[in-house]
Amino acid sequence: MTPLRADEFERPDRVWRTADTARLADAAVDALDVCGSANRSRPAAAAPGGLSVAADERPVAAADAVGSAAVPAGATLADGPASSAAGLPSGHPLPVRPYPPSNDDSVPPHPRPRQCSRAVTTLIAALLTGALLVVVGTTATLDDKAVVAPGLTADIEEFVAVSGHPVYASEASISLVSVRTSFAPSLFEFVGAWLDGATDVIDVEDILGDRTIEQNRDAGRRQMDQSTQVAVAVALEHLGYEVMTPIGARVVGVMPDSPAEGVLREGDMVQAVDGTAITTAQSLSETIKTSEPGATVALTALDPEGQTRTITVALADSEGVALLGVVVATHVEFEELPIDVTLHVDSIGGPSAGLAFTLSVIDALTPEPLTGNLDVAATGTIRHDGTVGPVGGVTQKSHAAVRAGTDLFLVPASQVDEALAVADPSVAVVGVESLQEALDAIANHRS
Secondary structure: OOOOOHHHOOOOOOEEOHHHHHHHHHHHHHHHOOOOHHHOOOOEEEOHHHOEEEOOOEEOOOOOEEOOEEOOOOOEEOOOOOOEOOEOOOOOOOOOOOOOOOOOOOOOOOOOOOOOOHHHHHHHHHHHHHHHHHHHHHHOEOOOEEEEEEEEEEEHHHOEEEEOOOOOOOOOOEEEEEEEEEEOOEHHHHHHHHHOOOOEEEEHHHHHOOOOHHHHHHHHHHHHHHHHHHHHHHHHHHOOOOOEEEEEEEEEEEOOOOOOEOOEOOOOEEEEEOOEEOOOHHHHHHHHHOOOOOOEEEEEEEOOOOOEEEEEEEOEEEOOEEEOOEEEEEEEEEOOOOOEEEEOOOOOOOOOOHHHHHHHHHHHHOOOOOOOOOOEEEOOEEOOOOEEEOOOOHHHHHHHHHHOOOOEEEEEHHHHHHHHOOOOOOOEEEEEOEHHHHHHHHHHHHO
16 A cells, blocks of 8 residues: 555545545555455546546535635545535635646546456465364364373472482482373364374274263272372382282273173172182183183172172183183282382373382382483383283373483383384383383393
8 A cells, every 4th residue: 555645634624636536546445455346446527617536526616715725626525525516515614735736637547446366366265265174173073083192201209208218319210101192182183193103093982981081080090099009019019018918809890791791890809719719810810711611600709898799600712711801900908008108190090100100119218329310211000019011002102202302211021012113212112021120121221
């Protein structure tokens, strides 16, 4: 838009030079967008008194004057009061001033109405399409999908509180590694995850099963509480304290359409099979496998309310091996701990940080730094006997460990290939089956 000089107007009821009428129209067209026919100018029309004006302008008679000023021939009044064929109404205060004479007394033709070019039309269409895509992409969700991405890597030393024993700080870190799960992602999140090699898109059913999101979170919190309790006990047992006694196999999951469905539920603790005592998850598994497929067995189970019951089930056949259809974990009784150790973890769920918790408690309770100057990250469940179990999201956790600049990443031995497939060569990845193997790996990389 061509700027107007300050001396080209005096009041809102302006008097314009006829030579500037085209500039005014040009400025208006630029400001109001050139693509609509409503902004196009009408052709010039003859005005009373020999003036030449556009149809949207009102004529000013050359004989009309205010004070000693006269309106030059050819002048026009824009946005002023309506005038008659003989000029403005008598006594109308018209502020005018003469303009320098011009060699060209003709009125310049009004500019040709502008048309939208194909490029402008294409740009507008692209902008509208982009706006629509933004709205759809951020509001439309995929309710049956979940996005699993690398989560945080956190130094567990920040979560450990100890009383009744000296605490030894470490300059290096022992960190847990987590994943971030987003349910019902937007279309943008879905596409971004699909393009990101560190992120997976999976079916919600694979995570939740028949549980709701809130139920799944509650289960994760319970698993975390149990994991921290076992981790502290395993660490103290490693340091020479006796604080645990295994007493049964606790049910943590029931397979659908299995012999256990409807007769066992989460939280039940199996204590005997046909009179044979069951003290660990492993002993239950071995006892069931020694039975014939189709055989009927009597299970003694203690429910969460403390009631004992006897259950008779017929075992299924799984490729020639007897199957009960439960996921179990060893249930232990804890003695009164000689050292009060608490792990304050609120924002993370699940049992996968068990190995990292155990290592961190050992480090906090021993004078010599466990890792030296190594920054160590670990993932894996920890069982009462110190064995390390598999976890989910190893790919995402490996990416998180690399991004955190970890020196050594400890993973369950059964999942080391999965971690090595994505880990950077700058990170040493070691698979371990037990707490002792984890300690040996740290010692080997310290030297």
